Amino acid sequence: MLYRVEGLVIRSTDYGEGNKIITLLTPTYGKQGIIVRGAKKLKSRYGSLAQLFTYGDYSYYRAGSLGTLNSGEIIESFRELREGLEGPAYAAYAAELTDRAINDDEAAAYLFHQLKACQIALAGGKDPQIVLRVYEMKVASSAGYAPMLEECVSCGRPEGPFRFSAVAGGALCPQCRHRDPSALELEETVWKLMRVFSALDLRRLGNITVRDSSKRQLQLVLRKWLDTHLNLNLKSRNFLDQWEKYGDLLGERVKRPEPGAETEAGEGTV
Numbered sequence: 001m002l003y004r005v006e007g008l009v010i011r012s013t014d015y016g017e018g019n020k021i022i023t024l025l026t027p028t029y030g031k032q033g034i035i036v037r038g039a040k041k042l043k044s045r046y047g048s049l050a051q052l053f054t055y056g057d058y059s060y061y062r063a064g065s066l067g068t069l070n071s072g073e074i075i076e077s078f079r080e081l082r083e084g085l086e087g088p089a090y091a092a093y094a095a096e097l098t099d100r101a102i103n104d105d106e107a108a109a110y111l112f113h114q115l116k117a118c119q120i121a122l123a124g125g126k127d128p129q130i131v132l133r134v135y136e137m138k139v140a141s142s143a144g145y146a147p148m149l150e151e152c153v154s155c156g157r158p159e160g161p162f163r164f165s166a167v168a169g170g171a172l173c174p175q176c177r178h179r180d181p182s183a184l185e186l187e188e189t190v191w192k193l194m195r196v197f198s199a200l201d202l203r204r205l206g207n208i209t210v211r212d213s214s215k216r217q218l219q220l221v222l223r224k225w226l227d228t229h230l231n232l233n234l235k236s237r238n239f240l241d242q243w244e245k246y247g248d249l250l251g252e253r254v255k256r257p258e259p260g261a262e263t264e265a266g267e268g269t270v
């Protein structure tokens with residue numbers, strides 16, 4: 001059967017002599033594996049359609065579990081995401097997270113638009129420490145693991161101060177915090193940001209400036225959440241960790257100024 005879909009390449013691996021197998025995230029059919037014959041050949045028309053992060057229109061035949069590319073057009077190549085070191089590392093993390101958290105053939109329209117927005121934001125120079133945190137929340141909720149943030153997961157009380165428990169499923173009130181002694185105490189800003197992020201459509205992400213300490217907490221808390229519920233052990237995250245540590249050691253961790261962002265630390269518009 002011939003399919004025609006829009007898709008984002010979330011994985012691209014070599015296959016046999018000169019071919020590639022790509023995994024597309026599509027709105028209608030979720031993840032689709034497709035063989036792109038001759039993709040590695042120099043003059044291949046389809047080489048760029050098989051590159052990681054490419055957004056295109058793909059038509060392919062599929063009988064079994066794997067399709068074969070028939071033709072395609074690039075809609076947006078996201079070339080910026082393949083340049084340098086930092087961009088590819090962040091975008092590769094988003095792609096691998098998607099690939100690992102989502103099952104094949106599951107309709108994924110919402111996540112498709114969120115990933116596309118994530119790539120646009122990263123390519124446009126928005127703060128990756130914010131973009132990725134919002135995207136992680138989108139992936140978690142698409143996989144059926146949205147944290148409870150508004151009220152205590154255990155008793156339903158809406159009054160805090162809450163602690164965050166990944167095992168329990170989100171907020172724990174003062175009466176229930178004994179249920180998880182390892183529950184994290186978070187800055188009020190971090191709670192606020194997580195609530196905003198969980199409701200936010202990434203396509204509507206504006207400029208936002210967040211203190212480094214809040215970013216670190218956000219990163220830690222979402223990492224704990226994903227590790228507890230999805231347990232993916234992503235290669236791209238190990239790479240990002242090493243890269244970030246290396247930058248810190250050299251004391252020249254790249255600070256990316258945002259276009260039009262406020263200068264002092266604090267929250268901007270989301």
Ligand SMILES: [Zn+2]
Pocket residue numbers: 152153154155156157172173174175176
């Ligand atoms: Zn409670």
